[in-house]
Amino acid sequence: MNHRPGTPEGGIGLAGNRESGPLRRFSHEAMNTVFEVHAANADARYAAEAAQAAFALVDRLEGELSRFRPNSDITRLNHLTAGESARVGEAALECLLIARHVHDLTAGAFDIAIGTGLPSIEIDADAFEVRATASGVRLDLGAIGKGYAVDLVAELLEDWGVERAFVHGGFSSAIALEPPPAADGWPLTLSDPRQPSRVFCRLSMRQAALSASGVRKGDHIVDPRTGAPVRGRLAAWVAVPRPAQARDTGPRLAPAAVADALTTAFMLLTLEEIEALCERSPGLEAWVLPDGGSMETTDLRHFGGPADEGAGILPGPTTAGED
């Protein structure tokens, strides 16, 4: 049995036997990690076709968003000199708008523009054009692109009528749609990045996005506001409910992309700042693991909560230390 394959960054695990019942799992390498679609669908072939379409979409997004692809939209922007502008596609534009929003929401703690800072680009959303106000812009959507891909996969699966599904990109960006039959939600765990068998909390999730950030031993995150490495934080998780939205009307609401960006910021913001943001944002829920020194003195901190009963996170029993 192959259960709970914890990511090195800890974060999110899928609890229980994943092969039981009509549950089907499909995997695909993209964005330097593995994407998975879990579908509670009776028709195996149909579920496989839907997953295949989903993975083709993820590959397309990687081609447009990756800074490692020499002809992606992001690379093209990274080659602009001050005053130059370039056209981008819908995916890059939406990621940039979300990134700027979270940048503003977190007073700059989230910043996809390494070095020059996000104000070094101007986004003309009407014309799908991005202009550099400085040379040497280095955009990196690594902390938002997987979440955005997961959001779009969720939309695609709904189009296909595969509504009982759970999708994740490398276990760090996840979205739960409708739960499997006879379940309240998709069973998930949050675990200690230093010891994935140590489960902090069990969640049951539906119609919500959940993202994780963490540091491996020896790694560090740089605070874009100061350029200094951040200490004192081991991991952060963010849950954002999936808003009910009529499709094809207005801009896309991308909860996994927002959650993805917020987890990165929550590695940097103070606990007071995180608490303030959660209080101001109905539905936003966060878990933060400060570095308490030893395993015993590390306490998971929890902020915010689901906005309503209809969607989001149902907390399970917290059982620290359980295998």
Next chain:
Amino acid sequence: MADENDKKKAQPPSAAGGPPKLDRRDLLMGLSTVPALGLFGYAWSRQQQYRSGKEAAAATAPAAAAGLQEINVALLGAGAQGQVLMEAMLRIPGLRFRAVCDIWTDYNQKRVVNTLKRFKQEPNGYEDYREMLDKEKQLDAVIIATPDFWHAQHAIDCLKAGKHVYCEKEMSNTLEGARSMVLAQRETGKLLQIGHQRRSNPRYIHAYTKLLGEAKLLGRIVTVNGQWNRAVTPDLGAPERYAIPAEKLKQYGFKDMHQFRNWRWYKGKGGGPIVDLGSHQIDIYSWFLGANPSGVMASGGQLYHDPQTHEWYDTAMVVYDYDTALGPAKAFYQTQTTNGSQGYYESFMGDQGTLLISESEVNYPGVLFRDPNAPAWDEWVQKGYVSAPKEAEVKEKSDSGAVADVRESVAPDQHTVPVSLRDPYHQPHLQNFFNAVRGQGTLNCPAEIGYETAVAVLKVNEAIEAKNRLAFTPGEFKI
């Protein structure tokens, strides 16, 4: 936190209503200065943001863009490939989408129309291309990305309606179809570009004109080797709720949704992997060798996939004979669909060097190996035609009196082709087409070249069936 002091000053919302900037005190105070700024605030503030962005852009916009003659275009075929072309076209200035035509009205057509509307285009959707040609009188050009067996009829009718046409490869699934397209182009005098997009790729153009043409770095090319390997993938499906009614499928030549989605595998519709994949690269063989093949032998078959739903060969191994200006050459090509290892590339091997090239910007984007006895490439390195070899400085003799400085082994010369594409793969070829529509320059892959490649490629399926070497006559490539 290292920096608790506010380094950033709160900026008031701009006059145009741009995004409010927050400082850290706002955050601690619960964002009190920004009521209702929710997690999805980017969605509602998008309106104001682009207004402020536009003012900034207007101050610096280049005047040339405004003077560009707008081209009215229609997309005929809005499936996977049509969407790739649309994405590339959205990055090209001066295009106005007037129409999108696809028989999958509830899914692909609707999605493409909606995407274009978000880009402030207002295309009309059509199921029947004849109705589109009837109503959209102002169209200048039609981009065709329908299944291969529709290409000839679609292209010819568009040309005869007075439109310039960009048609995806394969030009047609039959030589009769391809020939009739060439004739229609000549008769109407309109432009017909075939979608062998490597012909406009700056790396391939550099390799052809500079490396092979001017510098002749490879010497005489005697052998060519290339492949496109693809891993096993499930057949393409479709969302059940958007299934096309059987009657409509039949009307457009498909027996069911499976065939509609997987037409490339069916005889009479597409040509299988040798046509879908091989055609792009075999086109380059003939281009770089400066000749059409004189013969072909091939082995292939339905080795792996269900032959009921995969009527064409899933595996093909091909050897072409060429008679080039410098002498005879052999070119091997392989495509298979059971293992994607090493992907796709073309390797041109001459008596003085090798060029390993592919369209991909990630895998094999252009490497050159110099034969150790070939003349030095210093001149071409200086001119920027090829990159400096790795290890160059190590090979310099440290003492002029010595034959060699004996040391750990040094790798042979390896150069890269210092040209890459910053745009989506199909953008330069589309740009070439639209430039020609504006009267600027000529097509990189006009109908005659598309036809020559179709002759070379479609013969492979015949050769596999015949289990025999098949000869080409020089006249076969001409109309």
